[in-house]
Structure formats: C-alpha cells, structure tokens
Amino acid sequence: ADVRHEPTTPSASGPVDVAVVGPEGLGDAPDADEVFAVSLAPMAAPFAQPLPMLVRDYSVEVRAMPDQVAGPVGPAGTLGALAEESAVSWGLQPTDRVAAHGSLAGLPALVDEWLAPLAAGASVLWVRNPDPSLCVRRWATEQVTAISGTPPNGVLLPEAIRLLA
Numbered sequence: 001a002d003v004r005h006e007p008t009t010p011s012a013s014g015p016v017d018v019a020v021v022g023p024e025g026l027g028d029a030p031d032a033d034e035v036f037a038v039s040l041a042p043m044a045a046p047f048a049q050p051l052p053m054l055v056r057d058y059s060v061e062v063r064a065m066p067d068q069v070a071g072p073v074g075p076a077g078t079l080g081a082l083a084e085e086s087a088v089s090w091g092l093q094p095t096d097r098v099a100a101h102g103s104l105a106g107l108p109a110l111v112d113e114w115l116a117p118l119a120a121g122a123s124v125l126w127v128r129n130p131d132p133s134l135c136v137r138r139w140a141t142e143q144v145t146a147i148s149g150t151p152p153n154g155v156l157l158p159e160a161i162r163l164l165a
Contacts, residue, residue, distance in 0.1 A: 022128070026052060036062065040128060083115035087122075090164045092146070094121035098164065099144045101130050101152060112164070113148045 019032035022040055036058040039047045046059040092098070100113035117124045125142045132152040139147075139161060148164045151157055 020058065021055075023047075026055065079111060079115060080119065082111045083119035086112055086116035087120035090116065090146070092117055092120035092122050092164075096120065096122035096145045097125060097143050098122055098146045098148050099125045099127065099139055099142070099161075100148045101127050101135075101150075116164075117148070 016030070016032045018034045018036065019030040020036050020038060021030065022038055026037060035055045037047060037051055037055050038058045039045060041047075041059075046057050051057055096117065098113075098117040100117075113126065114124060125138075125144060127138070130138075130152050132155050135152055135155045136158060138144075139158070144161055146162045146164050147157060151163070157163060
C-alpha cells in the first residue's frame with residue numbers, strides 16, 4: 001500500500017492508498033482511499049470531536065491492533081534496503097526503542113526515523129514538536145535506548161541512550 005504522512009500541504013504525486021493527518025489536516029483531507037486522523041493528544045487519546053465523514057480515528061481503530069509491522073522489503077536500492085543498511089550501521093536490535101523527534105519530511109528522515117528501526121524489529125517512539133523540558137522523563141518512561149536525528153535544543157542525552165547519526 002502507498003502510505004503518506006501528510007504535511008500541511010498535500011503532495012502533487014496524486015492519490016494514495018492510505019494517508020495520515022494530524023488535527024490541522026482535518027479540514028483538507030488528502031486524496032486517499034483511507035484517511036486516518038491522529039489526535040496528537042497525550043497517551044494517544046482519541047479525538048474529542050466528531051471526525052469528517054470517511055476519516056477514521058487512528059487511536060480507536062489502529063492502536064488496538066498488535067505492534068507488528070511488516071517492513072518494506074525488496075532488492076538493493078529500495079526503501080527496504082536503505083532501512084536495513086541504516087539499521088545495521090547503527091547496530092539496532094529488536095530490543096531497542098528509538099525516539100524520533102523529526103517531521104518525517106523527506107525520504108532520508110522517513111528511512112532514518114521510522115523504517116530503519118522497524119527493519120531491525122525495534123520499536124519507534126515518534127514525538128512531534130517535543131517539549132525539551134519533558135524529553136528526558138518521557139525517554140525514561142518509554143524505556144528509550146536510542147535517539148534518531150538531533151535531540152531537541154538544550155536536551156542532554158542520558159548515558160544509557162545512544163545517538164544514531
């Protein structure tokens with residue numbers, strides 16, 4: 001399936017199978033067979049208000065499913081191969097929990113922040129617009145072992161967490 005995280009402006013690449021939007025994207029649902037909305041509320045709470053017709057609440061419909069994701073596979077040069085290369089170079093293991101604080105904007109970020117950990121069988125904690133004052137506590141609560149990308153400004157990594165770069 002072709003899945004796209006929708007930034008504030010839709011891509012000109014045409015319709016996709018599944019799109020994911022945040023609260024700001026509800027008014028302009030992208031051209032997709034299925035649209036899931038993510039509330040971005042603490043503890044992945046569902047939306048408090050009704051969603052537009054044919055837009056499904058991620059927290060209600062997807063979170064109840066088990067945490068098993070089939071990663072992309074394919075010959076060298078595909079996203080799966082890039083993700084596997086990053087996972088191997090970082091030494092990611094299935095026991096890792098990787099915190100990603102980026103925007104998933106662009107192919108390198110998608111591979112590094114999302115697909116590489118999944119290719120290794122690791123878990124991903126994706127935080128949009130993290131509050132620097134809460135990062136270290138959240139990482140401890142979520143048992144984070146690694147950070148992909150750059151930590152938020154002013155946040156020092158605890159010794160137990162490694163930086164993937």
